[in-house]
Amino acid sequence: MRHLILGAGCAGLSLACALLDAGVEHPIALVDARTTFGRDRTWCLFDVRPTPFAELASHRWSSWEIGGVVRHDDRRPYLRLDGADVYAHALARLDRAPNVDLRLGESVRTVGDGLAVTDRGELRADLVYDALSLGSPALRGLRPMAWQTFLGHEVEVARPVFDPGLATLMDFDVPQPAGGVAFLYVLPFDERRALVEHTVIGTHAVPAAERRRAVDEHLDRRGAGRRTVTHEERGAIPMTVDGPSRPGPRHAIPLGVAGGAVRPSSGYAFGRIQAQVADVVADVVAGRTPDGRVGSARTRALDAIFLRVLAAEPERFPDHFRRLAERVPAAPLARFLGDAGTVLDDARIVAAMPKTPFGVAAMRVPGVAPVGGRATVDPWSGDG
Numbered sequence: 001m002r003h004l005i006l007g008a009g010c011a012g013l014s015l016a017c018a019l020l021d022a023g024v025e026h027p028i029a030l031v032d033a034r035t036t037f038g039r040d041r042t043w044c045l046f047d048v049r050p051t052p053f054a055e056l057a058s059h060r061w062s063s064w065e066i067g068g069v070v071r072h073d074d075r076r077p078y079l080r081l082d083g084a085d086v087y088a089h090a091l092a093r094l095d096r097a098p099n100v101d102l103r104l105g106e107s108v109r110t111v112g113d114g115l116a117v118t119d120r121g122e123l124r125a126d127l128v129y130d131a132l133s134l135g136s137p138a139l140r141g142l143r144p145m146a147w148q149t150f151l152g153h154e155v156e157v158a159r160p161v162f163d164p165g166l167a168t169l170m171d172f173d174v175p176q177p178a179g180g181v182a183f184l185y186v187l188p189f190d191e192r193r194a195l196v197e198h199t200v201i202g203t204h205a206v207p208a209a210e211r212r213r214a215v216d217e218h219l220d221r222r223g224a225g226r227r228t229v230t231h232e233e234r235g236a237i238p239m240t241v242d243g244p245s246r247p248g249p250r251h252a253i254p255l256g257v258a259g260g261a262v263r264p265s266s267g268y269a270f271g272r273i274q275a276q277v278a279d280v281v282a283d284v285v286a287g288r289t290p291d292g293r294v295g296s297a298r299t300r301a302l303d304a305i306f307l308r309v310l311a312a313e314p315e316r317f318p319d320h321f322r323r324l325a326e327r328v329p330a331a332p333l334a335r336f337l338g339d340a341g342t343v344l345d346d347a348r349i350v351a352a353m354p355k356t357p358f359g360v361a362a363m364r365v366p367g368v369a370p371v372g373g374r375a376t377v378d379p380w381s382g383d384g
């Protein structure tokens with residue numbers, strides 16, 4: 001049994017490590033176009049279930065804020081993992097394994113029946129996993145209902161304006177774009193250092209210059225004084241409930257972003273990827289062919305409602321999220337956002353929402369056709 005993992009990012013590396021941890025000794029090849037693993041992203045998640053890599057968290061916040069509503073939960077903190085730490089940990093694990101072949105600087109061109117064609121030739125395996133994220137053939141032509149796009153600055157500022165105990169998940173006090181909702185995301189590392197990220201969920205591009213200005217204006221409002229940007233991170237995540245088509249026996253198993261692991265209502269993916277990988281490995285160990293399915297029908301339906309409401313009335317979204325934060329206690333809200341919600345948690349979320357437009361959107365769920373049109377633009381078009 002040979003495993004071929006296309007894409008050595010979050011999902012690909014997580015899968016390789018999990019296969020090794022499960023005692024798989026068959027050959028595992030990973031292919032990635034990249035040649036280095038640097039600090040290209042931070043992963044944050046609620047600590048709502050045991051998750052591989054969680055012990056690498058560089059920061060933990062027990063208090064967090066949405067739309068000015070502060071919540072506190074010592075038992076389910078919000079974690080921050082530095083991408084570089086996760087990569088280093090995973091690569092060290094792979095390095096120790098004699099059955100792993102990590103092929104970097106190799107681009108995948110097509111994926112077929114038990115094989116991938118790369119710029120170096122053909123690779124064959126019994127199980128092929130597509131963890132190519134936006135580079136996946138499975139996502140070609142995908143028109144998500146919305147994009148979550150973000151640009152963040154890690155800053156060091158002159159004055160001690162940040163509260164290191166409080167993570168701001170959504171601060172809607174920024175100019176709102178057409179066709180979407182914008183918010184700032186602030187993760188303070190100490191009183192003078194923080195990640196301040198401008199995020200948009202919507203169908204239209206917002207130029208990078210405008211985002212940088214929003215971050216700057218926020219720091220001005222806080223009276224942060226002189227600042228140095230120590231790092232910039234940016235990204236775009238498709239938010240959709242369409243998902244990739246599930247593999248037949250002749251196709252690669254889609255994982256991570258390519259496998260629909262992004263939670264459409266929140267954009268969180270890291271925890272879901274770990275759950276998806278765990279299911280795949282359980283299938284492999286049991287001798288079943290994995291399908292990479294992620295999330296329950298219940299959460300998919302709930303997410304579809306969220307996206308519909310967003311598409312129909314983006315300007316009301318800040319109020320909806322504030323309302324959620326006010327009416328739903330910290331634990332069920334963290335579990336919902338962390339994709340570990342129980343039936344009761346989800347019922348609480350539904351009960352907290354205004355009956356219209358959520359009721360209207362709910363009635364349209366089975367077809368999951370968008371109310372307000374799909375995102376057709378390149379999320380970064382218009383960038384200068």
Ligand SMILES: Cc1cc2nc3c(=O)[nH]c(=O)nc-3n(C[C@H](O)[C@H](O)[C@H](O)COP(=O)(O)OP(=O)(O)OC[C@H]3O[C@@H](n4cnc5c(N)ncnc54)[C@H](O)[C@@H]3O)c2cc1C
Nearest residue numbers: 007009010011033043044108133135235256257268269270
């Ligand atoms: C900047 C950023 C911050 C994020 N922060 C969070 C967060 O805080 N919390 C959260 O839950 N989620 C977050 N996400 C969303 C999600 O967790 C990440 O996108 C995650 O990395 C997705 O894992 P993946 O394996 O699907 O894709 P990736 O990690 O992007 O891996 C895909 C890999 O495929 C390779 N590749 C692509 N095309 C080809 C090709 N043709 N040939 C060869 N190799 C190819 C790439 O080089 C890459 O290494 C963030 C995303 C970004 C971009």
